[in-house]
Amino acid sequence: MSELSNMGEILVTGGAGYIGSHMCVALLDAGYTVTVLDNLSNSTSESIAAVQRVTNRTLDFVADDLRDAGALARLFGRKRFAAVLHFAGLKAVGQSTADPLAYYDNNVVGTLRLLEAMTAHQVRTLVFSSSATVYGIPDVMPITEDSPPGPINPYGRTKFHIEQILADLQATDPAWRISILRYFNPVGAHISGDLGEDPNDVPNNLMPYIAQVAVGRLPGLRIFGDDYPTPDGTGVRDYIHVDDLVEGHLAALRYLERHPGLAIHNLGTGRGHSVLEMVRAFEAASGRTIPCEIVARRAGDAAESYADPTKANRELGWRARHDVRRMCEDVWRWQQRHPQGYRA
Template structure:
């Protein structure tokens, strides 16, 4: 029998692409999502891209213990991939309580319900942001962690909770993936990043400027100690991220306990380099202005991804051009996102934009 995987936040950007990857490799997939920052349309498209349906979709908040327990009772869940979380650095500074409530509270509820139903295999969506304002690059899994914003602290707290759970439960198996900056879209153009409201990540904002939904990009700071003064990040194609989660599932049983791996390309790209690459691929100018730094941002985050390559024989295969090309294909084919007239669509507007 194929394994059944529960994916929390499965309608989101990374979650939807991971669902396709799992379906393509024979897994049965159950999705839990409250659609606070995602569209149900994404899951319809997942089935279309994969050529077969999801096993089930439940509109449930992971903090709702009763509803979540009913999902586990209804399906023979073998493993969980946990994406459901708030994820914007800037927003987390303004809404720290909400971020801890969702990201930490939701993780605790999920773990409790998993234990109740005898499910002890988990892939956890962590983040490179736990490293904070690192003074070395690239970053290994042994690099010091020093998160600089509430979002990053919620992810590190989640990892700490999982470490404690694994120490308490001998049969618990957890892989925490600290991936760097997922961008791009499915090459079909059917799936991509379509956040509600003003995008909090760089690539979708750049794409919306290029397609005419927004007037210009605000680049937060050009005085960082980087080659062009703008923030440098390790961008990784979302399909590579999805593939990494599927491979992680295949290695959950390598040994009990918790392990942490970086997912990244090992190559740093500045904000202005990404803007230039996107403009070249799209053939559209991406106007921008330099503004002051944003609270919680750091100068550079680049992965050393050699540990996962050594452990699993897996590496990323898609470069920055592919990331920009696929993101532009999705934006061009879906200029107003998944639903015209839905939140996050409409006339071009100005607003705060991220530097990831």
């Protein structure tokens, strides 16, 4: 692990995407050397350019697919990575139900190819982007890492299968150091306003949707259900600023230096906010009105979902710092400066 202490080179799969690009900023700012592998299936190389602008540093960008064993062999053959941060994957729940094979192929097979390349080149330190979707619809809040898994859609099952593959691998070869981070609801953008979430299609997630309504790209927000057993009847989620999330990854890297094995941590704030609370917070941050319409509940949505982040607080020495107001302000800055995303 001395490579990590010496700020060795980190491979970031999916580093052109929303969370991965913010991760690259944090890594470069912390002094790491970074290589990104991304096939740009849900991103553009403009985000890489933005990372380099805001950090005033360069990274090595490789536009290849994770499932391309030859490309991985060439990459691992020419570089000695200290660790891999594995963000690459497809993440749209609805799409995963419509085309499960594409999700298993991209997420599970892609991860297998990566693990094979890492094994072949003796790189055995990995941080994996898992998700609170592995918990499905839990009965008890807040959600701890011991809450029983029970994903209810193909996307969530790809994450859960990958977690099991990682556990099997680590059990077979104890030299592996694996951190599984289960994210709650990442939102927010880089403080510069030059880096943010840029969905290809109509956003699946609440925050980018609200932001696109505020900026005039979408006419209004449909809220799925206001009759949940929550304080105002709308669904409650644990929103976490992307900067806090990437800090959690740096903390996980430091943790792995001291702890071989496999560890699972929730990354959330531990606080739930309702859809209506988020709408009001975004209206306050933007000064714009968000037209809302209440429609029927959506199948598969939990009434509430929020983390117990105690384990990450204690073991990683990490804690989410940014509140909802800051999340909304940063998203609004990004959205105003880039109303059409990176493509504009």
